[in-house]
Structures are given as structure tokens and as C-alpha cells.
Amino acid sequence: MLVKQLSVFMENRPGRLFNLTNTLGKEGIDFITLSIADTKDFGIVRFIARDNEKAYKILKNAGFTVGITELIGVEVSDRPNALAEVVALMDEEKINIEYLYSFVLTSQNTAKILMRIEDTDRAIKLLQEKGIKLLSEKIL
Amino acid sequence: MFSPEIERIDRKELRAMQLERLKHIVRYAYKNVSMYKKRFDEIGLKPEHIKSLKDIENIPYTTKDDLRDHYPYGLFAVPMKQIVRLHASSGTTGKPIVGGYTRNDLDNWSTCIARILTMAGATDEDIFQVSFGYGLFTGGFGLHYGVEKLGATVVPMSSGNTERQLLLMRDFGVTALIATPSYAMYLAETAKREGILKDLKVRLVCMGAEASTAETHESLQKLFGAFPTENYGLTEVGGPGVAGECREKAGMHINEDMFYPEIVNVEKNRVLQEGEQGEMVLTTLTKEGMPILRYRTKDITSITYEPCKCKRTLARMARVVGRTDDMLIIRGVNVFPSQIESVLMGMEELGKTYEIIVDRVNYMDTLEVRVEVDDSNLLTDYFKLEELVNKIRHKLRVVLQIDVKVKLVEPFSIKRSEGKVKRVIDLRKK
DSSP states (O other): OEEEEEEEEEESSTTHHHHHHHHHHTTTOOEEEEEEOOOSSEEEEEEEETTHHHHHHHHHHTTOOEEEEEEEEEEEESSTTHHHHHHHHHHHTTOOEEEEEEEEOTTSSEEEEEEEESSHHHHHHHHHHTTOEEOOSOOO | OOSHHHHTOOHHHHHHHHHHHHHHHHHHHHHHOHHHHHHHHHTTOOGGGOOSGGGGGGSOOBOHHHHHHTTTTTTOOSOGGGOOEEEEEOOSSSSOEEEEEOHHHHHHHHHHHHHHHHHTTOOTTOEEEEOSOOSSSHHHHHHHHHHHHHTOEEEOOOSOOHHHHHHHHHHTTOOEEEEOHHHHHHHHHHHHHHTOGGGOOOOEEEEOSSOOOHHHHHHHHHHHOOEEEEEEEEGGGTEEEEEEEOTTOSSEEEOTTTEEEEEEETTTTEEOOTTOOEEEEEEESSOSSSOOSSEEEEEEEOEEOSOOTTSOOSOEEOOOOEESSOOEEETTEEEOHHHHHHHHHTOTTSOSOEEEEEEEETTEEEEEEEEEOOOGGGGSOHHHHHHHHHHHHHHHHHHHSSOOEEEEEOTTOSOOOSSSOOOEEEOSOO
């Protein structure tokens, strides 16, 4: 039910993102998602690769500090207010979303939302009750 | 001169006085401080074996570790009833170094300071701004009471708040500034930028707590139009007031009636000759609260006994050129890399590789600690990383008493060296 995301510690200085993406890219790792928030000295790069396990091993061996975080992924139709409806569900139950990102694939008319939530079990139960489509590991 | 009878004393007479006082302080320390008794007994040394000044060489050294090991009152020679003040500075690890003062100690201390300020050119008509921190640090109160003893006016400004420092300096007509060399420079530069240099009447800058360079003296002279001097001291033997520069600026005159100085090559355990460079070792000749015999200061300098052009006969020590240990002086505060290490190694979430970067920005020392992050549990959210930075910063502040910049860095981004690990990078220009 959960989607695994890799989190990598990264200093905010030139060349670091290249180093990360190149380390994975030259080993044939394909990114599905990747997100970086603006930070001062350092931050966390979060991504989902097509082969997360392999990506994890490559980064570990290359000496990166890398962790695995489990996200809840849901699929909604690509129309106005779809995201708001999901968020509203969480709000009603006072479930806090720590961070979230979403993306749309042009080949499909759905949007995918990935959320990091502390109380995962409660959130999944809620989403299932409300009939929201949850994404599994293979999100594409 | 504040104490002409001492400052111009015939050196033969001085040596007789020093021997008399040395014999006394050795007897006194042996009788009242168990550590000294134990040390003497271990090597079969008796206080009566000290018959000449040269015999001091038979006395074992006292080190910072001894002070730490006897924290807090273990080296005091009098009951607490007679101690009227305590001061403290940071030790090499967690525990501070404590000094206890009797009323006589405070009086002698003020005399030493009054002499040094007079040497620097001060009179009882000066208005002093003391920009050393007031508190456990010996600098603030030490200089404060010395200024009062001199009969000058003291503005107990303490450190920080530069704008207010300058405002009062101008409005109070301050003529003499007491600060660390770096803070004096920062004040001068800020005054220049604010365009109030011309409104200031500062004619003397008395610097201590960290070594100054010839460039700093020159710049201060140029900016303030003031006469800068440096003085020397350390908490372990009482604080500032051990030595200070006179108008000739040809070394710092040591208050030899209160402190007996030796320059030692510690590795070869040999007392060096006049002019030779080595580690300063000091014995307090008059201290009642906490007498200290042969304290290894770790400061590298040399001594000359030539009479000075200023007519003072007191020996002069050269400006300190370095340390025999790895102590850093950051904005006047003593910092040991081992203190930083003990904080970092005590935190499970941190890697074992770190680096300390010292720099000087706008004349102010900066201390940055870089630690490698290798705990993936920290990566669930950014807040955890921020929290970790704040936690390290807070812990370092508790131990070092200064603000430290903390930076988390990627694993293996700190250079590994073969052999001796170089943890400290000091970018300040010598």
C-alpha cells in the first residue's frame, strides 16, 4: 500500500546534485519523481526511482547518507479541486501531512499525489473508506 | 609609575624579594594544598630545600589538568570563609578552571592592573570603557577594579552591542578602551563606517585576552589616533595583570614581585636562558587563595632582563607567538578542540568525522564546526536535521560559552589524512 521513496542528505553547493544524479544515471537508474526544497546549507533530496532497491545500493556504496521513507500515494482524476478533496479528508480527521508532492502523466488523465504522513495507518484506513485509489509500489 | 618602588627596583633587591616570597609560597602551598604536599613528598622534596631561586627548578610543574582534576576548590589554600570572589574559565574538556581570591589577592590584582594601565599611559583623569565581558571571565572585573584603583573613571560596558558601545564612548567622552584586539578593531571599523570616529576621544587602547599583531596596533593607531598596548595574563594564575606594555612597546613588563617567570623547554625539561624562546612557566609569589607553583601556560614567548628605556627594571616578555598545545583563542575565549570533540562524540546521531574551521570576518573570529551526517534516520524530514544543528550548537555553547556555526556535511566530504588527523583549519592570518 505504501510507496518507497529514497531520501538523500545533500549539501547546498555546486556540483552536489550532479554528483547524485550522475552516480545513478550512469548505472541506468531512471527517476520517476525527484524533489528538492529550497534550503540554506543543506537539504534532503527525495526521489522515487524505477528500481529503488538498486538505487539504494548504488548510493550506499558510493558513500551517500541515504534513507528509505514510506509515502502514501493516491491517484485522483486530473481535474480542478481533486487535490483539495483529498486534503480535506485529512483535515477532517486532523491527520497532519508533513510534505506532499504531485505529478501528472500526460499519457493518462490522472494525477498522482505522494504524501508523507506520520500516522500512516490511520490515513490509509481513511482513504480506503472514502474510496480513494491508493498507489502501490509500482506507481506507473 | 604606579608602584615606582617595585617597577624601578634594583634587580638584586628584586631577586632577594623574589627568593623570600618564593620560600614563603612554597611553604604555604605545601602546608595548605594537599596536591602540592603529595607532589613534594613523592619526590622527597621539602620546602626548606628551596634555598635559591634556581632551586625552583626542582618543583614539579602544575598543569591545566591539575586544576581540572581538583575542580572546584581542591587547590584552594584557605577556607571558603576567606575567599571573597570566584572566577572561572573553560578547561580542556567539560569542567571549568576555577580561581579563588582572598581580599588581599583582589587588592594585589588591582595593583597589577593599575600598574599596567599606568605603563600604557593612563592617568587618574582617564575615562575607561571596559568592553570585556563581566562575569566569570577574569577580564571584566579584573580590569574594572584596576581602573578604580588607578583612580580613573570606569564605564563597565561589558561586551556586545557595538552600536551602544560607540554611542556611550562618544557621549561619555571615553579616553581609554579596554577590549580584545579583534573587538577593538571591530569597534574602530564600525565607528569609521558610521562616521563617528571624529567624535571619539579615545587616546588609549589596552588590549588583552588574546595576542595582537603589529598590524592591529598600526590600524588602531591610525583609526582611533590612539596609543594601543597589549597586556598578558591567564585565569589560572589570577587573570590579566601578569604583564603589560609600556610606552616603549618593547615587550610586556612582568609584575615580578607577584609572579616569578621562567621560560622552559618542556620536552628537554630545561629552563632556558634570557632571550631564548620557550614556554612561559609562572609561579604566583603572593597568592593566598590559590597559590600556583610553576604553572605551564603553554604560551610560547621569551624574556629579557635588560632595563627598559622607560626606566623600569622589571623583566619584559615578548608578545606570545604561539602555543605548545592546540588551544584556540576565539574572540578572547579559550577553546580547545577536545572540548568540541567531547560534545560531538557524545551524540549518537553524528558520524565520527568532523572539522573545525576558524576564520576572521570583519575582524571578528568565527568558529565553524562541520560534521558529517551518516544517520539515515535523520532524513525523514528536514526539521530533524535543523533540530540536530540547533542541538549541537546549544551543546557547544554550554561548554565553550561562545556561539559556533554548525554545518552538516555529506559523508566523506571532509578530507581524510594519513597519519595525524588535522581537525582544525585556522584561516586567520598570522
